[in-house]
Structure formats: C-alpha cells, structure tokens
Amino acid sequence: MNKEKLLDPNGINKVASSKQNISPGSPGNNAVSCRAEKLILSMANHSKNNVEDQNNFSSSSPYPGGKNQAGVYQTIINQIPYCKTFIEGCAGSGAMMRRILDPSIKKLAIEIDPSQFFRLSGEFANESSYFIEHGNVLEYLQDPKLKMYLFNNSENVLFMDPPYPLDSISSKNKIYKFSWTQSQHEKFISVAKKIKCKVLICSYHNKLYDAELKDWRKVEYQVYDQAHNLKTEVLWMNYPEPVKLACTRYLGSNHRDRENLKRKKQRWLKKLDAMPRYQRLGILDVIAKQYNFIWNGE
Numbered sequence: 146m147n148k149e150k151l152l153d154p155n156g157i158n159k160v161a162s163s164k165q166n167i168s169p170g171s172p173g174n175n176a177v178s179c180r181a182e183k184l185i186l187s188m189a190n191h192s193k194n195n196v197e198d199q200n201n202f203s204s205s206s207p208y209p210g211g212k213n214q215a216g217v218y219q220t221i222i223n224q225i226p227y228c229k230t231f232i233e234g235c236a237g238s239g240a241m242m243r244r245i246l247d248p249s250i251k252k253l254a255i256e257i258d259p260s261q262f263f264r265l266s267g268e269f270a271n272e273s274s275y276f277i278e279h280g281n282v283l284e285y286l287q288d289p290k291l292k293m294y295l296f297n298n299s300e301n302v303l304f305m306d307p308p309y310p311l312d313s314i315s316s317k318n319k320i321y322k323f324s325w326t327q328s329q330h331e332k333f334i335s336v337a338k339k340i341k342c343k344v345l346i347c348s349y350h351n352k353l354y355d356a357e358l359k360d361w362r363k364v365e366y367q368v369y370d371q372a373h374n375l376k377t378e379v380l381w382m383n384y385p386e387p388v389k390l391a392c393t394r395y396l397g398s399n400h401r402d403r404e405n406l407k408r409k410k411q412r413w414l415k416k417l418d419a420m421p422r423y424q425r426l427g428i429l430d431v432i433a434k435q436y437n438f439i440w441n442g443e
C-alpha cells in the first residue's frame with residue numbers, strides 16, 4: 146500500500162480551511178470528496194498479503210476519558226465484530242484500532258487534530274493495513290462515495306468516541322481542542338442511525354444519546370475522568386452480540402478469566418488433536434454450523 150498517497154501534505158491545508166467552516170450538517174464537502182476517491186483506491190488496493198504488520202504499538206492516550214484505560218478497551222473490543230474495515234471515527238490515540246492486529250482487517254482512523262493525526266501517521270507509517278486520515282469525520286460520514294464504499298457496507302464497523310456532549314460533563318470548560326456543539330451531536334446521531342454498517346458509539350449518559358439510541362443494544366463500564374473520578378460510560382451498538390470478534394485476545398472480564406480461558410483453549414486443542422480425524426472433523430463442522438462460523442475445512 147502506498148502510504149504517501151494517504152499522507153497528502155496538502156491535506157492539512159485543505160482540512161485547515163474546511164475546519165474554519167466545519168459544518169457537519171453540510172454533505173458533499175469538497176475537500177473530503179476530493180480525497181474520497183484517493184482513499185477508496187488506496188484501501189481497495191490493500192492486500193492482506195502485504196508486508197506483515199509489526200503489531201508492536203504503544204498505547205498511550207493523551208485524552209481525558211481515553212479508551213486505553215484498563216478494563217475499558219477490553220470491554221469495548223470484546224464487542225467489535227470481525228469485519229472487512231474497522232473505522233475509528235474520532236481516533237485520538239486510536240485505542241481500538243491499534244489492538245486489532247489481524248492484517249486481513251483494514252483499519253481506518255479519522256482525526257481532526259493535526260498533532261494527533263501526525264502522531265498516528267508516524268506510528269502506523271509502515272503498517273500496510275492501517276490508513277490514517279486527517280479530517281472531520283462528520284464530513285466523511287456524509288460524503289456520498291464514502292457512504293457507499295464504507296459506511297453503508299454491513300461488513301464494515303464504525304467505532305465513534307466523540308467529544309462528550311456538554312450536558313454530560315460537570316465542567317462547562319472545553320476539555321477537548323475540538324468539542325462539538327449540540328447541533329453537531331444531533332447531526333452525528335441522525336447520520337449514525339441511517340448508515341448500514343455496524344456502529345458502536347460510546348459516551349456518558351446524556352439526554353440526546355439516551356433518547357435517540359434507546360433501541361440499540363448497550364453495555365456500561367466504568368472510566369476515570371480527568372479528575373480521577375470513576376464515571377459510567379455507555380457503549381451503544383446497532384447490532385446483536387457478535388459471534389466472531391475482530392480480536393479475541395481480551396475475552397474475559399479480568400486477567401484471571403483470560404488466564405483461565407488460555408488454559409481451557411490449550412486443553413480443548415489437545416483433546417481435538419488427540420481425536421481420530423473423523424471425530425475432529427465432525428465436531429468442528431457442528432461447531433461451525435451452530436455458531437455460524439465460516440470454516441473452510443481441510
């Protein structure tokens with residue numbers, strides 16, 4: 146994959162100018178539509194047989210409520226279905242995509258903050274399945290080509306960790322460089338409810354999300370806010386509990402669960418290995434059918 150194509154040096158200027166009139170309500174933003182084709186082409190040219198990813202990423206997050214906190218990223222990642230493309234729409238440190246190591250899944254980060262964009266671009270520059278975009282995700286979500294190629298594709302997953310709505314945080318101070326107005330949140334939710342890919346949205350409870358996403362499946366978890374107080378966050382999802390995950394390394398609700406699972410997996414594998422071939426094939430087949438797995442057999 147030619148990463149330089151994505152790291153368009155002019156991108157910053159284009160986005161900087163589009164940032165002055167960030168109006169998430171306006172579809173077909175020129176800067177985005179110019180880059181949409183380029184992005185689609187780069188992603189389409191990606192081959193999962195490209196250079197093996199290094200999978201050696203650090204996980205620092207400079208953001209209050211960042212999802213790299215222990216217990217938080219595990220909860221979220223255990224809800225992310227296996228997919229063709231995983232899109233992290235308000236990427237920040239890319240807390241989720243950095244943990245999805247399967248090179249057959251394309252990972253796309255969209256981040257509006259130039260410093261965060263450059264940090265991600267540098268970090269993932271040699272990773273062929275990672276695509277980093279600098280721009281306003283609200284414009285990407287409404288670009289007709291990207292809608293067709295990415296957001297209306299049920300094989301793709303969009304994860305959104307937007308700035309908190311102001312009515313959900315006690316301090317009215319801006320805690321992000323790029324926070325959203327109420328109408329930006331409203332536009333986002335209305336678009337998110339219409340697209341056809343699988344969507345995960347996380348935030349604190351707030352009037353708008355609680356009301357508009359009341360029919361979505363939800364999972365709650367605890368996060369430390371910037372003042373180190375424990376707060377409840379919600380993960381809303383527009384799809385049923387997944388059977389196949391994008392990443393299985395964090396299954397289990399704590400370290401002990403995960404260690405138990407590791408041992409159980411080894412025991413089951415040993416048992417399967419020890420079986421006569423006809424038994425192993427029969428059992429694998431029935432498991433695949435029961436849980437809707439696609440299994441190519443031998």
Ligand SMILES: C[S@@+](CC[C@H](N)C(=O)[O-])C[C@H]1O[C@@H](n2cnc3c(N)ncnc32)[C@H](O)[C@@H]1O
Nearest residue numbers: 211212235237238240256257258281282306323
């Ligand atoms: C809550 S933080 C995400 C933190 C991230 N999940 C992590 O754990 O590092 C929100 C991020 O969205 C970015 N952002 C805000 N508005 C955006 C927009 N319209 N388009 C893309 N990114 C945006 C912010 O710069 C910030 O990095």
